[in-house]
Amino acid sequence: MHTRYADHRLTRIVRIGMRLLGAVFGGYALTALTVASAGAVLARLGVARSEAVVLSAMPGFVLYLALLLWAFSIKSVTRLWLALAAGAAASAMLLHLVRQGN
Amino acid sequence: MEHTFGNAMARLHTWAGVILGGLLFAIFWMGTLCVFDREIDRWMMPKTRLAKTSDISLDHLARAVASTVPAKASQWRVDLPTDRVPTLRFSCRDGAGDVIARHLDPATYQIIPDQGTKAGTGFIFPFHYGLHLKWKDLGKWFVGLAAMTMLVLLVSGVVVHKKIFAQFFTFRPRKGVQRGSLDLHCLTGVIGLPFHLAMTLSGLIIFVSFYFPQAQWGAYGSGEGAKAAYTAEAFGSFTRPRADAPGTLASLDAMASQAEREWAGGQPYFVRVWHPGDANSYVELRRSYAGDITMNLDQIYFDAASGELLHRFEAAAVMKVQRFISGLHFIQFDHWTLRWLYFLAGLSGCVMIATGFIFWLGARRARHARKGLAGVRVVEGLTVGSVTGIIVATLAFFAANRLLPQGTSFAGQGRAALEIWTFYLVWVACFIQAWWRPAAAWREQAWAICVIALACVLLNSVTTGDHLIRTVSQRTWAVAGMDAMLLLLTLLAAWVAIRLGRKAVDRAVQSGPVSIATEVRS
Amino acid sequence: MMPALLSVAASLASYAGFACLALAMPRHWAEASGQESAAAPHRRRLRPLGLLMLGVSYALCVYRDGPSFGALLWVLLCYAAAIAVALTLTWQPRLLLPAVWLYRSVAKGP
Numbered sequence: 001m002h003t004r005y006a007d008h009r010l011t012r013i014v015r016i017g018m019r020l021l022g023a024v025f026g027g028y029a030l031t032a033l034t035v036a037s038a039g040a041v042l043a044r045l046g047v048a049r050s051e052a053v054v055l056s057a058m059p060g061f062v063l064y065l066a067l068l069l070w071a072f073s074i075k076s077v078t079r080l081w082l083a084l085a086a087g088a089a090a091s092a093m094l095l096h097l098v099r100q101g102n
Numbered sequence: 103m104e105h106t107f108g109n110a111m112a113r114l115h116t117w118a119g120v121i122l123g124g125l126l127f128a129i130f131w132m133g134t135l136c137v138f139d140r141e142i143d144r145w146m147m148p149k150t151r152l153a154k155t156s157d158i159s160l161d162h163l164a165r166a167v168a169s170t171v172p173a174k175a176s177q178w179r180v181d182l183p184t185d186r187v188p189t190l191r192f193s194c195r196d197g198a199g200d201v202i203a204r205h206l207d208p209a210t211y212q213i214i215p216d217q218g219t220k221a222g223t224g225f226i227f228p229f230h231y232g233l234h235l236k237w238k239d240l241g242k243w244f245v246g247l248a249a250m251t252m253l254v255l256l257v258s259g260v261v262v263h264k265k266i267f268a269q270f271f272t273f274r275p276r277k278g279v280q281r282g283s284l285d286l287h288c289l290t291g292v293i294g295l296p297f298h299l300a301m302t303l304s305g306l307i308i309f310v311s312f313y314f315p316q317a318q319w320g321a322y323g324s325g326e327g328a329k330a331a332y333t334a335e336a337f338g339s340f341t342r343p344r345a346d347a348p349g350t351l352a353s354l355d356a357m358a359s360q361a362e363r364e365w366a367g368g369q370p371y372f373v374r375v376w377h378p379g380d381a382n383s384y385v386e387l388r389r390s391y392a393g394d395i396t397m398n399l400d401q402i403y404f405d406a407a408s409g410e411l412l413h414r415f416e417a418a419a420v421m422k423v424q425r426f427i428s429g430l431h432f433i434q435f436d437h438w439t440l441r442w443l444y445f446l447a448g449l450s451g452c453v454m455i456a457t458g459f460i461f462w463l464g465a466r467r468a469r470h471a472r473k474g475l476a477g478v479r480v481v482e483g484l485t486v487g488s489v490t491g492i493i494v495a496t497l498a499f500f501a502a503n504r505l506l507p508q509g510t511s512f513a514g515q516g517r518a519a520l521e522i523w524t525f526y527l528v529w530v531a532c533f534i535q536a537w538w539r540p541a542a543a544w545r546e547q548a549w550a551i552c553v554i555a556l557a558c559v560l561l562n563s564v565t566t567g568d569h570l571i572r573t574v575s576q577r578t579w580a581v582a583g584m585d586a587m588l589l590l591l592t593l594l595a596a597w598v599a600i601r602l603g604r605k606a607v608d609r610a611v612q613s614g615p616v617s618i619a620t621e622v623r624s
Numbered sequence: 625m626m627p628a629l630l631s632v633a634a635s636l637a638s639y640a641g642f643a644c645l646a647l648a649m650p651r652h653w654a655e656a657s658g659q660e661s662a663a664a665p666h667r668r669r670l671r672p673l674g675l676l677m678l679g680v681s682y683a684l685c686v687y688r689d690g691p692s693f694g695a696l697l698w699v700l701l702c703y704a705a706a707i708a709v710a711l712t713l714t715w716q717p718r719l720l721l722p723a724v725w726l727y728r729s730v731a732k733g734p
Contacts, residue, residue: 024247032316040320049321050336051420057310057317058424061303065253072254073110095320271646271710293706296699395692430696437693439631443700450707
C-alpha cells in the first residue's frame with residue numbers, strides 16, 4: 001500500500017526529517033510540559049516549591065530518553081506527531097488547571 | 103529491512119553513533135582529562151607548583167589582599183588551598199562587574215604573576231560541558247543533545263547485542279580488526295554500562311535547572327522574579343545593600359572558627375567578603391566537601407564589622423540528592439584510588455566510542471568498495487580528526503603552553519588565547535590531513551601523538567627544570583603524574599603506529615568480513 | 625597502610641569473583657583448563673562462589689570507606705576487575721588455572 005510513494009527518495013527524507021524533529025524537539029517539548037505540570041502538582045500537594053522543581057525535573061531526562069526510543073521505533077510518523085501533540089495538550093491543560101487554582 | 107523494534111534500535115544505534123560519535127568522543131576525552139584538571143593546572147602553571155601549607159591565617163590574608171581589592175569592589179573571595187591546589191585563589195569583582203583572578207603563594211600571601219594560560223580548569227573543563235560556544239548557550243545545548251544521544255546509544259546497544267551474556271568477557275583481537283574492535287566496543291560498553299549510564303545521567307542532572315527551566319513554571323510561575331525566587335530557595339542566598347559609609351572587618355579567623363563549630367567540625371573551603379570596606383559589608387563562608395560525595399550548599403553569613411552570625415543555609419532533601427548525583431560526576435572529593443579508577447573508566451569510554459567508529463568504518467568500507475562509492479572517505483576523515491585529531495590538538499595545547507614566552511601577544515590575542523588558538527588550528531589541520539591522506543591518516547596522527555607527547559615531557563624539563571626524577575623525589579606528584587602519563591602515551595602511540603605500519607604492508611582482505619547483520623538481534 | 629591493603633584485598637576478591645563467573649561459562653572454562661567440560665555442574669557451584677567473592681569485595685570496600693564511598697569504590701573496582709578477567713582470558717587464560725584446580729579439589733566431581 002505504501003510502496004508507491006514511500007520508496008521515493010524525497011518522501012523518505014521528509015519522513016526521516018519529520019521523525020527526527022518529532023523525536024528531538026517534540027519529545028523535548030512534551031517532556032518539558034510534563035515536568036512543569038508535575039512540578040505544579042507536587043507544589044500543590046504541599047511539597048516545598050524549590051524541592052518540587054528539582055524532584056519533577058530530574059526524572060525528565062529519563063522520560064525524554066523513553067520518548068526518544070519510542071519515537072524511533074514507532075512505525076508511523078503521523079502517529080508519532082499525533083501522540084506527542086495529544087500528550088503535550090494534556091500536560092499543558094493539567095499545568096493550567098493546577099496553576100489556576102493557586 | 104522489516105520494521106521491527108530490534109531493527110529500528112539497530113539503525114538508531116548506528117546512525118546516532120556515526121552522527122554524534124565525534125562530538126561524544128570530544129566530550130568524553132575532555133571529561134577524562136578533567137579528572138586531573140587541577141594536576142594539569144600545576145603542569146601548565148609552573149609557578150603554582152608549591153608545597154601544601156596547612157596554616158592559613160585569614161586575617162593575615164585579608165590584610166595582604168587589601169591593597170589589591172579595587173575601591174568600589176562588590177566582592178572579593180579567596181578559595182583556600184586543598185590537597186590538589188596548593189595556592190590560594192583570589193578573585194574579586196570590581197565596580198564595573200569585571201573579574202580579576204590571581205593565585206597567591208600560601209606561605210607569603212604574595213600574588214603569583216599571571217601565568218597567561220587557561221590550563222585545565224579554565225579551558226579543558228569548560229570545553230567538556232559547553233564546548234566554549236557561549237552564544238545563546240549553544241554549546242551546552244549541543245552537549246545536552248550529545249548526552250541524550252549517549253543514553254539512547256547505551257540502551258539501543260544493549261537491546262541490539264544478541265549475545266550480551268554469552269560474550270560478557272569476550273575479546274578476540276587475534277581474529278582481525280573487525281572482530282577485535284566490535285568485541286572491545288561491546289566489552290567496554292556492557293561491563294562499563296553502570297559507569298557510562300551514571301556519568302551521562304549525572305552530567306545532565308548537574309544542569310537540571312538549565313535544561314528544564316520549565317520545571318519552575320509549575321511551582322513558581324515564569325519571569326525573572328520567579329527565577330530569582332527559585333534560585334534563592336534552592337541554592338540559598340543572602341544579600342543586603344551597601345550603606346555607602348566606611349566600615350571595618352572583624353577577625354575572619356574567628357568567624358571561621360565559629361563556622362566550624364556550627365558545622366560540627368566542617369571546614370570552610372572559601373571565604374567571600376561582600377561590599378568590602380562598607381559599613382554593611384558581610385562575610386560568606388561555605389563548607390568544604392572534600393570528604394563527601396555530596397557537594398553540600400552549607401553556607402554561613404557573618405556581619406563584617408561585628409562578626410555576628412546573620413544567616414545560615416543548607417540544601418533541602420531533594421536538592422541534597424541532586425547535589426549527591428552531581429558529586430558523583432564532579433568528583434571533587436579527596437580519594438586518590440577513586441580518582442584513578444574514574445580516569446581509567448573515562449578512558450574506557452573513549453575506547454568504546456573509538457572502537458565503535460573503527461568497526462563501522464571497516465564494515466562500511468567493504469560495502470562501499472563493493473558498490474564503488476567514495477562517501478566513506480569523508481566519514482573516515484571526520485573520524486580520524488575526531489579521535490586522534492583531538493588528542494593531537496590537546497598535546498599541541500600543552501606544548502604551546504611550554505613554548506610561548508610569558509606576555510606574548512599576536513593580533514590582539516593574549517598568551518592564553520594563543521594557546522587555545524593552537525588547539526583549534528591543530529585540530530582543524532588534523533581533519534585536513536585525514537582527508538588529504540586517508541590511507542595513512544591513522545598512522546601518521548599516531549606518530550604525531552607519540553612525538554608531541556614526548557616533546558611535552560622534554561619541554562617541561564627544559565623550561566621548568568622539573569624532570570621526572572626531580573618531581574618524584576620532591577613529591578610534586580601532579581607534575582610527575584602528568585609527565586608519566588605523557589610518556590605512557592608516547593609509548594602507546596608508537597606501538598599503535600608501528601602496528602598500523604605493518605598492517606599497511608600486508609593489506610590483505612579480511613577473511614569473512616563481520617557485518618552488523620550477523621551480530622545484531624532483529 | 626591499612627587502606628592500601630584493603631584496596632588490594634577488595635580488588636583481588638573482585639577479580640576472583642569475576643574469574644569464577646567467567647569460568648562458569650563453558651567456553652571460558654575450556655580456555656582456562658584446556659579441555660571441554662559439561663556446563664551444568666560448573667555453573668551450579670562457580671556462580672554462587674563468584675557472587676560470594678563479589679560480596680566479600682563489597683564488604684571490604686564499605687569497611688574501608690563507609691557506605692557511600694565504599695559502594696562507589698566497589699562499582700569502579702568491579703568494572704576494572706571484570707575487564708581484567710576478560711583480558712586475562714584473551715591473552716593468558718591459563719593464569720586462571722589455579723581457580724580451576726581449587727574448584728576441582730573442592731567439587732570432587734566431574
